[in-house]
Amino acid sequence: xxxxxxxxxxxxxxxxxxxxxxxxxxxxxxxxxxxxxxxxxxxxxxxxxxxxxxxxxxxxxxxxxxxxxxxxxxxxxxxxxxxxxxxxxxxxxxxxxxxxxxxxxxxxxxxxxxxxxxxxxxxxxxxxxxxxxxxxxxxxxxxxxxxxxxxxxxxxxxxxxxxxxxxxxxxxxxxxxxxxxxxxxxxxxxxxxxxxxxxxxxxxxxxxxxxxxxxxxxxxxxxxxxxxxxxxxxxxxxxxxxxxxxxxxxxxxxxxxxxxxxxxxxxxxxxxxxxxxxxxxxxxxxxxxxxxxxxxxxxxxxxxxxxxxxxxxxxxxxxxxxxxxxxxxxxxxxxxxxxxxxxxxxxxxxxxxxxxxxxxxxxxxxxxxxxxxxxxxxxx
Numbered sequence: 218x219x220x221x222x223x224x225x226x227x228x229x230x231x232x233x234x235x236x237x238x239x240x241x242x243x244x245x246x247x248x249x250x251x252x253x254x255x256x257x258x259x260x261x262x263x264x265x266x267x268x269x270x271x272x273x274x275x276x277x278x279x280x281x282x283x284x285x286x287x288x289x290x291x292x293x294x295x296x297x298x299x300x301x302x303x304x305x306x307x308x309x310x311x312x313x314x315x316x317x318x319x320x321x322x323x324x325x326x327x328x329x330x331x332x333x334x335x336x337x338x339x340x341x342x343x344x345x346x347x348x349x350x351x352x353x354x355x356x357x358x359x360x361x362x363x364x365x366x367x368x369x370x371x372x373x374x375x376x377x378x379x380x381x382x383x384x385x386x387x388x389x390x391x392x393x394x395x396x397x398x399x400x401x402x403x404x405x406x407x408x409x410x411x412x413x414x415x416x417x418x419x420x421x422x423x424x425x426x427x428x429x430x431x432x433x434x435x436x437x438x439x440x441x442x443x444x445x446x447x448x449x450x451x452x453x454x455x456x457x458x459x460x461x462x463x464x465x466x467x468x469x470x471x472x473x474x475x476x477x478x479x480x481x482x483x484x485x486x487x488x489x490x491x492x493x494x495x496x497x498x499x500x501x502x503x504x505x506x507x508x509x510x511x512x513x514x515x516x517x518x519x520x521x522x523x524x525x526x527x528x529x530x531x532x533x534x535x536x537x538x539x540x541x542x543x544x545x546x547x548x549x550x551x552x553x554x555x556x557x558x559x560x561x562x563x564x565x566x567x568x569x570x571x572x573x574x575x576x577x578x579x580x581x582x583x584x585x586x587x588x589x590x591x592x593x594x595x596x597x
Contacts, residue, residue: 313434316466319456322489322498326509329521330538331551331563334578334591335360342597348372352597354389366391377403394418407431427454434460436468450476464491470502504528517542558583572597 336358344350354366368389375383381403388398399413407430414424427440436458444451451474458468465488472483485502494514500507505527513519519540526533538553547567554560561580568574576593 311463313460313463315431315434316436316458316460316468316489318429318436319438319458319468319470319487322458322487322500323507323509323523325496326498326511326521326523329511329519329540329551330523330536330553331561331578333561333580333589334563334576334593335589336363336591338576338591338593340593340595342595344597348374352389364391364393375403377406425452448477458487465489466491470500517544 336356338357339353339355341353342350343352348371350370352368352370354368355363356365357363366389368387371384371386372382373384377383384400384402386398386400388396390396394416395418396416397413398415399411401409401411403409409429409431410427411429412424412426415422423443425440425442427438429436429438436456438456440452440454440456442452442454453473455471456468458466460466467486467488469487470485474481483503485500485504487498487500489496489498494512496509496511498507498509505525507526508524510522511519512521519542521538523536523538524533525536534556536553536555538551541550543549547569549565550562552560552562559580559582562578564577566575574595576591576595578589578591578593580589581587
């Protein structure tokens with residue numbers, strides 16, 4: 218308070234000498250230009266006293282800009298060139314999907330074509346629990362032998378994905394004692410194994426075992442069929458399928474067979490291109506060529522075209538098939554025609570809410586003048 222009072226008295230004595238002072242409520246007012254000049258001088262002195270002295274200007278060098286006195290360059294955070302390069306690589310890198318199994322390259326197209334059925338077939342499915350199911354199949358044929366088959370399916374408790382559980386054991390036996398059985402197990406998240414065998418009237422006919430490894434963008438599998446160390450016979454099949462791009466997959470198959478007095482190897486290459494609503498697949502090898510094209514026109518209509526050429530049979534064929542699904546009517550229709558003038562069609566109808574479905578099948582071979590017709594009922 219003492220310093221403020223002395224400063225006020227000194228100001229009053231200095232200003233009173235000029236004779237132009239007007240005192241209003243203890244404040245000082247300067248008329249006209251004297252007021253503005255006094256304020257400018259006062260503000261300039263305050264800024265000069267409060268602001269620190271500017272740093273000396275940096276000498277200009279190559280790649281640097283000289284800064285005028287009184288100004289400073291803003292701080293810039295350092296940028297790591299390695300970090301930007303890694304970010305660019307992450308943006309450009311695309312994760313490739315797993316291409317699936319080699320043997321399923323043509324599966325999507327084959328599902329469009331109808332399956333032949335002759336005579337009358339009755340199938341009854343019964344689920345005993347969430348993991349066990351049995352079925353009965355009776356077939357009455359006019360061209361072959363009638364038969365009865367009993368089948369059972371067991372699904373384990375190891376859940377590996379939506380709708381997938383392992384191990385899976387499937388088997389069926391007919392009235393003559395012939396047995397077909399398969400055991401599929403997911404050993405690890407990437408390795409899957411399968412064992413299949415077939416007997417005919419209590420005698421082993423065929424058996425095979427295979428192991429499949431699925432990586433992030435490839436699938437490799439090896440199959441051993443009917444190996445006999447004593448005789449020195451057997452079949453070895455190796456598959457490999459690699460995703461090149463998200464849409465293109467390339468792979469190959471090598472088949473080696475050996476038996477007394479005969480040994481040979483057959484190699485084939487395969488390529489599959491998957492689009493938004495179509496799949497084109499081509500397989501070329503020493504045994505021939507197989508090309509297929511699958512196209513999904515909409516949710517109701519799907520079509521497929523197949524071309525097969527066999528070097529051993531010296532024969533080629535082209536087939537066209539389509540599948541029409543009418544969900545409102547619970548109706549599924551499949552039809553096909555090939556270059557041998559074989560026309561076939563199947564009609565499946567689900568009688569909801571009953572667990573009952575009906576199937577009609579007919580095939581006509583114009584060249585051989587043969588006609589086949591079948592009727593099937595599935596319960597459960």
